[in-house]
Every structure is written in structure tokens, then in C-alpha cells.
Amino acid sequence: xxxxSGCWSRIEPKYLGIVNSLIYDVDDEGKFIVHLEFLNAADxxxxxxxxxxxxxxxxxxxxDSPREAIANASQSVDRNIFGGHYKVRFFSEKLAxxxxxxTLDYILRAKITDETxxxxxxxxxxxxxxxxxxxxLSDTVGNYIETMSRFLPDRSSxxxxxxxxxxxxxxxxxxxxxxxxxVEIVENPSQTxxxxxxxxxxxxxxEKKEYKIVCEGLxxxxxxxxxxxxxxxxxxxxxxxxxKVHNIHITVPSETGNTVFGITGSKCKVKTSMDGDxxxxxxxxxxxxxxxxxxxxxxxxxxxxxxxxxxxxxEKLKKDVEGAIKKAQQEFESDxxxxxxxxxxxxxxxxxxxxxxxxxxxxxxxxxVSVESRxxxxxxxxxxxxxxxxxx
Amino acid sequence: xxxxxxxxxLQLVFMTSGSALVFPYTFMPILNTPPSNQxxxxxxxxxxxxxxxxxxxxxxITNNFRGLSFNETFEMILGKFFGKLMxxxxxxxxxxxxxxxxxxVSMFINLYLFPDTPTWGLLVTILIAVCYAAYNGAGTIGRLxxxxxxxxxxxxxxxxxxxxxxxxxxxxxxxxxxxxxIDMNIGAFxxxxxxxxxxxxxxxxxxxxxxxxxxxxxxxxxxxxxxxxMLILLPTILVLGIDFARIAWNPYYVYTRQVKALGFLExxxxxxxxxxxxxxxxxxxxxxxxxxxxFSEIVGAKSHKSFVIPIAVLGxxxxxxxxxxxxxxxxxxxxxxxxxxxxxxxxFVFPLIIMIVFLIRKKKIKxxxxxxxxxxxxx
Numbered sequence: 001x002x003x004x005s006g007c008w009s010r011i012e013p014k015y016l017g018i019v020n021s022l023i024y025d026v027d028d029e030g031k032f033i034v035h036l037e038f039l040n041a042a043d044x045x046x047x048x049x050x051x052x053x054x055x056x057x058x059x060x061x062x063x064d065s066p067r068e069a070i071a072n073a074s075q076s077v078d079r080n081i082f083g084g085h086y087k088v089r090f091f092s093e094k095l096a097x098x099x100x101x102x103t104l105d106y107i108l109r110a111k112i113t114d115e116t117x118x119x120x121x122x123x124x125x126x127x128x129x130x131x132x133x134x135x136x137l138s139d140t141v142g143n144y145i146e147t148m149s150r151f152l153p154d155r156s157s158x159x160x161x162x163x164x165x166x167x168x169x170x171x172x173x174x175x176x177x178x179x180x181x182x183v184e185i186v187e188n189p190s191q192t193x194x195x196x197x198x199x200x201x202x203x204x205x206x207e208k209k210e211y212k213i214v215c216e217g218l219x220x221x222x223x224x225x226x227x228x229x230x231x232x233x234x235x236x237x238x239x240x241x242x243x244k245v246h247n248i249h250i251t252v253p254s255e256t257g258n259t260v261f262g263i264t265g266s267k268c269k270v271k272t273s274m275d276g277d278x279x280x281x282x283x284x285x286x287x288x289x290x291x292x293x294x295x296x297x298x299x300x301x302x303x304x305x306x307x308x309x310x311x312x313x314x315e316k317l318k319k320d321v322e323g324a325i326k327k328a329q330q331e332f333e334s335d336x337x338x339x340x341x342x343x344x345x346x347x348x349x350x351x352x353x354x355x356x357x358x359x360x361x362x363x364x365x366x367x368x369v370s371v372e373s374r375x376x377x378x379x380x381x382x383x384x385x386x387x388x389x390x391x392x
Numbered sequence: 393x394x395x396x397x398x399x400x401x402l403q404l405v406f407m408t409s410g411s412a413l414v415f416p417y418t419f420m421p422i423l424n425t426p427p428s429n430q431x432x433x434x435x436x437x438x439x440x441x442x443x444x445x446x447x448x449x450x451x452x453i454t455n456n457f458r459g460l461s462f463n464e465t466f467e468m469i470l471g472k473f474f475g476k477l478m479x480x481x482x483x484x485x486x487x488x489x490x491x492x493x494x495x496x497v498s499m500f501i502n503l504y505l506f507p508d509t510p511t512w513g514l515l516v517t518i519l520i521a522v523c524y525a526a527y528n529g530a531g532t533i534g535r536l537x538x539x540x541x542x543x544x545x546x547x548x549x550x551x552x553x554x555x556x557x558x559x560x561x562x563x564x565x566x567x568x569x570x571x572x573x574i575d576m577n578i579g580a581f582x583x584x585x586x587x588x589x590x591x592x593x594x595x596x597x598x599x600x601x602x603x604x605x606x607x608x609x610x611x612x613x614x615x616x617x618x619x620x621x622m623l624i625l626l627p628t629i630l631v632l633g634i635d636f637a638r639i640a641w642n643p644y645y646v647y648t649r650q651v652k653a654l655g656f657l658e659x660x661x662x663x664x665x666x667x668x669x670x671x672x673x674x675x676x677x678x679x680x681x682x683x684x685x686x687f688s689e690i691v692g693a694k695s696h697k698s699f700v701i702p703i704a705v706l707g708x709x710x711x712x713x714x715x716x717x718x719x720x721x722x723x724x725x726x727x728x729x730x731x732x733x734x735x736x737x738x739x740f741v742f743p744l745i746i747m748i749v750f751l752i753r754k755k756k757i758k759x760x761x762x763x764x765x766x767x768x769x770x771x
Contacts, residue, residue, distance in 0.1 A: 008509040111507050114649050165632070165650060172635035341562070348569030 017079030020056065020142030023127045024066055024103045025092035031062050032095075032103075034069040035128045036081070037141055056140040058131045066106045083110075086117035087142030089164065090183065092127040096219065096226035104171070104224070107164060115165035118149055120181030121219035121226060129185045133211040141213070145181070148215055157239040157248045158232030159215045171224060174355040175340020179238070180219040182229055188212035222334035222359065230324060237324035240285055240317065241268050241337050249292050252316045254309070257296025257384075261289040261313050264376065270342045274350055279365040281339050283321065289313065290377040294384040301382055306375050314371040321369045335362040397531035401604045401612075403538055404596055408589040409616035410541035411675040415726075416621050416644070417544070417668055418496055420628065421586060423638045425579040425728055427571035430564050430634055434571075435579040436625060440618050442584030446736075447610070449743035450590045453750065454597045455606050457761075462595050463689035468760055469750045478742060479690050482591070485738045486683035489588065490676060491707040492731075494518065495722050497672045498711065500642055505665065511717055512708075518673065519704045525677035526684065526700045530599050533677050540670045545620055547667040552623045554651045554660070559630035585732035588739050589613070595682055641719075680704055 018039040025033040038057045059076055063069030074081055089107070091100050107113045122130055130141055138144035149161035161181055162170075170178035188210040216232040230238060239245045243266070250261045266287040273280045291300060291309070298305050328336055340358045344351040354361050399407075415421060422432055422439070457465040462482070467475030498514045506514070525532055593610055600609075628637050628647045637643040648664040684699035693699070715721060724730055750757060 008513065009506040111504060115646065116650060165636075168636050169633040172633060345562070345565045348566045352570075
């Protein structure tokens, strides 16, 4: 161990520039651009919570390849760039539309990068704006996204948080295409502008805009190229098929108001069959729900009403799931749901012939969705609040 | 007469299984052997059957020549000249394994841990420890194995359990649908052909108590290896997926990088590395010791000690030959095109010839053995 401590590769922590997140981008001439967000360890450890000077520091560099761009970044950093603590790596929309394959090759090949970081796409043509966004209680964008990935899936299934490994695994799969986290930078009207001082004379000059990060939807890929986006509801449908829905709430309108369903568990089963050249895919969803809120005047103790509520929920979810699948089939032409893996599993002989042009087959596949839900609990009151009042 | 070191059956089990685990731990060749798909775990089970089959000749010889050294056994069966010639082939094989293993270890360290450290620096660090263990002989290596191998087994089980939540068991489906029976047999055969640790058994059997049942000890060693191999293989393919695991230089290490626990235990691969490195040193010590031990008997030297450092230096020089210290050469050396076919003659073809000669000359050899036992008892 003594001899190992003196290895050539040693670098004292004080000389490390720890990268917390980065953006891979490309310019019009095909040059790679990287935006690196460094963790300001000294500042983060200060008594003021690391907020006084800002705990992150970002730089931009260019090069003919992603690796060269990172190497060029060293020219304006007084530390050794260290990528062992990446929390998230982003692709710009522009790069993702060209191909992420050259960047992934570097990521998988290089020692300083690993596959545990989250992977995402920043929507829009100015991805670097993410570093100007309000970060709430986090000190860096990397930590912000990483913290969000721990809690958001349990609150809302309108986003996905795949790691680089998840992306790579799906990329290599013949029957599934990868997806990435979708991040959008939007103006934040609720925050007080922190640019010019508006006091006294009522504000001078141009007001500095505040941005916030929104993680909603997903970025769908096909063979390493961005195929399109899902919005929040489509992503929720995607998560239902992927069995990744936890404790979320779905609001379904009824004749007299809205019913909010709390999802306590769901199970998706996929069955595939062959009809000549045609592939049929049956998606069966079984969902356990609770009633989280009822704003209408429904007697929820009545089994008939419960049945109606279940049917309206089934219809809503079926529509969402069918819409998401249709979009993947027709717009993306990319099987991000992994139906190909089910065909492989259930029809291995036929799969051998069709795996090479699975995306074409997927596009033409006949996909049917059925949803079966069950309302188990109504919460701590037996009747809708309003209903009971009128009853009195 | 040389004073023989005493090792226990458990130490022998640990030595052979620990040494055998270095390859799956380091580069998992089974992923690239046919059928190279989700049925790889079945190939591993079939491999055990092939291992038993391929090791029968060596086991027969080991059982019949208990207490005799490597060279003495060969000379008794094949005669002095051919016995020495055969032993020389084994010395070359041990030296090859020693060098190839050193190359693989240094490449792993260079790729994943210390990219700036020159190969010579890594090799010197490795060789100091290896020479020390090999110089002290079988007893020291046996004792080392009782420390290193339980640690590695503990880490394998721990990493398996900690990765359970990340494992996608669907990766294993469809079962037996994409593989041809012949491909699976080829894969199992090639994987079994890489298992050269039965020679460790053969050489070290002279140092264990004659009352110990060699066959039972051998079965325990093979099962220890196979169970741990399965615990390495399964999480690797279930977490990384078959295709990505196949292209990674060290898929198990990449798997351990993914393991996190309790929200704060991260970068656990450091534990994997700490356990793996001594195991690699154990394997290198074993092969260095075997090469120097057999060579010392061929030339009639009193001790193996004089040959430990020259063999290490030879391996060191070979490893530094520029054409050898490249990823492509190492890939070729460890591939199915080369490695199993270097190992196969040594673990199966030569022992089979020796066993056949033994069976032909059985009566004569039994008399020689009896005489030897009587003279030993007289002493």
C-alpha cells in the first residue's frame, strides 16, 4: 500500500477541479463544445452555506472531439480536471440531433468518466443557460438534478432519470431504444430579478432574467440520434409501461368535478403474437388506486359509482398510453418501450429474422392497450366534502 | 531429502479456486466464447462438467503418485529423459501464465487505476511481493491463500447482494432459444480448457497429508470456483447487459462501479480493487513458485529459491517488450484463439499421454513405487 500511495497518477485533492456536471454541445462548423460546471469545494464548505460567492464555476471550451474540448478547458482552469464525480452529463439538442455516438464512445473509453452519471438532453439552442438558472436549495446544477432524481420519481412520473449505463444498455439492445432525461430552461417569473437594483428610481437599464430548470418529459433516441420528445403526460404513460410508476396522482374529470386518483401500484404485462408478417402487441395494465380527492358530488361508497370512476380512469390512462405509443411508432419510429425485447422473449425464432429491421416492424405493429384499475381506499373521509355539506 | 512444506486441504482449495478466480474477476472470457449471449450462465454450468472430464488424467496421476514431486512422477512414468522434457514443457507453461497474468494485471491497473504510472513501475511493485511469497515457498503461499481468498469470496458475495436491486433478470430471457447446443458445448469446452489450476493441485498434492482425499478436495475447489464465478457472472450481465459487458475490458469492475448502498455508500469499487490486487499477486506467486520449483528439480538444484528472481526478471523483461505491452496483443493472448489451446495440451493432452503410459507400465511402476515407499520407511 505504501508503494501504491506514491503512484504517478496521484493528485492532491486541493489541485483537483471536480466537475459536477457538463454539457456536450456542437457548433455550426461541427466543433465540439463542452461546458463544465466545477464544484467549488472551498466555498461549499464555508460557514455561509456556500452561497456567498456561488458554489459553482463554469467554463466553456471547444475542440475537434469531446476529449479534446475537455483537454482545451484545462487551459483556463488552474486545477486538474477531474470527472470522477459527475452527477449528470447533458447533451445539447443540437448535438443529440446529430448523434451522441462519438461522445458516448469517449465516455465509455475514458478512465475519468464512468457510467453512473445521469444522462439528459437540454431542450433549446442555448443549453448553457442552465448554469444561470435558480437552483433552489442546491449549490450546483449537478447536485440539483441528482437530488431531484432521488425524489421526483416518487412524486410525479412525468420525467425519467436514466443513468449513462441505462442509456448504453438500451442502445446495445436490439429490441429497445434509449431515452434520456429532458431538461428545459424556462423564465422564472415568480423570482425577484437579481440583476439591476430596482429600488429608488424604479430600476435602471435592462432587467436580468431569472431562469428555472424544468425536468418534465423525456428525450427519445433512435440509434444514438434524438428522435423527439415526450411531454409530461406521455412520459407518465411511458413509465406505466416500464413499471416505473410510484405514488403519483392523476386527475380525471367527471360530470360534477374532478376525481384525483392516487396510484399505489401498477403492473404492465406485454404479450406479443404473430399474424403472418404482422406483429400484434397487447399491453395490459393493472393499476391499484386510492381516491386522493373528489371535487364532484359522487357518492363514493356506492359500488356503481366506484365502477364508473374506475372506468373513467381506465379510459383516461388508455388514451394516454395509446397516444404515447402512437407517437413513438409514427413520429419517432423508435421502440423506446422495449416491445422488441418481448418479441425476442416470446418469439425467439421469428425474432432472428426481424431484429435487424425491428424499427420498421415496430412502426407497423398493431398495438392494443387495456387498463384495469381498482379503487381500494377512499382516504380518511367516506364522502366528498361538498357532498356531505349539501346532505346536511 | 528436502524438507517438504506442509499445507492443508483447505489451503489447497483456496489456492486453486483463488487463482482460477483471477481471470473471471479480471476479464471474464466466458462472455466472448460461443454462444456469447444470455445463456452464458448455462454455459458456465456445462463448463463444470467439462472441467471434470478434462481433469481426469491429471487426477488419476495425482492420486497414484501421492507424495512424489512433479519431476519424480514424470520421470517414474516416462523415464528420465522424457520425464525431464515433459517437465520442461510445464516450466515453459508456468512462465507463460506468469507473464500473461502480469501483462493482464498491469494493463488493468493502467486502464482503470493508475494511467500515468509506467508499466515498469507497476511490475516492480508487483514483483517485489510476488518474489517474496514465491521465495518462501508453498507453505507461505498456502497461508496467504487463507487470508486473501476468503476476503475475495466475501467481496464477491457482498457485491452480489448489494447489486440485487439493480439486476434485471429479464436479461436472461429467452432461455436456450438463441443458442445452438454445439455452440454451448464449444463455449463450455473453451472455458474449461482455460482452467489450468488442476496443475496446482497436482504439484501441491505432495505437500498435503496423505490421508486427505484428493478427489473430494478437488471437487470442493472446483465448486468453490464455480459458485463464485456464477456470483461474478450473474450480476455483471444482469446489470450491464450482455452486449455492453462483452465489450468492456473488465466488466466485473464496471459492475462494481454501479453498486451503491444506503444513499451514501458510493465508489465501492475501491473495495473490489483492494481485494482483487492481492488475489492477482497470489496467482502470480503460485505460477512463479511452480516454474522455479519444477525447473530446480529438472536441473537438480537443492532449492527453488535461486530461480524465483530470474523467472520474475524474465517475465518483467518480456512484459516490457513494446509489441507485447499493447492492448491488441494482450487481447490476442487471452482470447479463445490462443489461451485455451496453450492450456489444453498441458492440462489434458500431456496428462492423457502420461496416464496412458502409466496404465501400460502400471505393474512396473507399482513395483518402483513400492520400493520407494520401503526405502522412505527405512529412512
